[in-house]
Amino acid sequence: MATSRNWIDHEEDVLLTILEEMVADGVRCETGSFKAGTFVMVASKMREQIPGINIESKHIQNKLKRLKEKYSSAYDMMNTSGFGWDDEKKCVVVDNDEILQDWVKKHPNASCKPNKPFPLYPRLCTVFGRDRATGSMAESAADAIDNMGLESEDCETSEMPPHSPTPSPSVATSSASQTVRKRKRSRNDGDANIISVINEGWNKAVTEMKKLGESFTFREAKARLPSELQAMGLPYDQVLRISMKLVKDTDLMGIWTTLDDSQKPDFIKVFMESL
Incomplete structure (x- = not known):
């Protein structure tokens, strides 16, 4: 497929x-x-x-x-260093041409290019x-x-008809259609079995993962923090300064993990004013 x-x-x-x-x-x-x-x-x-x-x-x-x-x-x-995020243009930007050329030279096959949305x-x-x-x-x-x-x-296989003389176009078409239908049924049955296996333990798995996830909440939040701050378009030096201070404050990190994306910029604004 x-x-x-x-x-x-x-x-x-x-x-x-x-x-x-x-x-x-x-x-x-x-x-x-x-x-x-x-x-x-x-x-x-x-x-x-x-x-x-x-x-x-x-x-x-x-x-x-x-x-x-x-x-x-x-x-x-x-x-x-030298790159940032333009939230209006929704792209990674760089103003220094020397930095840009150096990065492009080192990453000629990069899927994402600077200044491209x-x-x-x-x-x-x-x-x-x-x-x-x-x-x-x-x-x-x-x-x-x-x-x-x-x-x-x-790795799918389908049943093949016994060897016989070359069939007419109409017979060949019929055989091909049967093979396609068998393959489709096989694929659909396989997907249905997979989904059934997943669904059987899905609720239990989610419950257990949530329990385990609670112990990793802060660790994951801390790991994502620099990327989230960079996505807001903050200069890299501010990203470092905020990250270094915020990750040390358990109470503030607890608040951070409860906010949705639209609330986080206001939180950072207030946090920076308190520095």
């Missing part, structure tokens, strides 16, 4: 919303990679929310791989967190199948 497809903005928005909710439920490991079965579950949720959409777990895996490559490039720039970056900071290694996500996708004892779609 082809893993590439054209995505529209609405589909991207639904995809990221689902992933953001899953991250909040603890399906992302502490290392940043997603837990086994995530891509199958995401594809299932997208089919529920967008009637008629033709999407499978392989499409999700391929899309996130491309998004992560672009996110990683932006992340590298945001962690390089990348409005998804702030949301991807939440989705990917600290996970920047482009290979780890592909690994977790394979594990999602292997850990359940089910075959990947790439």
Whole structure:
């Protein structure tokens, strides 16, 4: 099955919303990679929310791989002195031409370029967190199948008719149609089995992960803090200064973790005034 497809903005928005909710439920490991079965579950949720959409777990895996490559490039720039975030233009910016040329020279194949709009970056900071290694996500996708004892779609087989003389075009068409239907049924049955396995333990798993997640709340919040501050367009020196002070204050970090994205800029403004 082809893993590439054209995505529209609405589909991207639904995809990221689902992933953001899953991250909040603890399906992302502490290392940043997603837990086994995530891509199958995401594809299932997208089919529920967008009637008629033709999407499978392989499409999700391929899309996130491309998004992560672009996110990683932006992340590298945001962690390089001289780069910043323009919230109005929704892009990574750099004013110093020498710094720009040096970065481009070192990253000729970067998916994300300076001064090019990348409005998804702030949301991807939440989705990917600290996970920047482009290979780890592909690994977790394979594990999602292997850990359940089910075959990947790439290993699908279909029944072949006994050897016989070359059939007429009408017979060949009929045989091909039967094979396609069998493959489709096999794929659908496989997906249904995977989803059934995930759903069986989903509520229990989420409950347990939430319990475990409480102990990691501050650790995760501290790890994401610099990226979130950079996404607000703050100069890198301010990002460092705020991060170094805020992570030491447990009470303030507790407040920070309860705020949504629209409230955090006001919090930082008040916090900076108190410095």
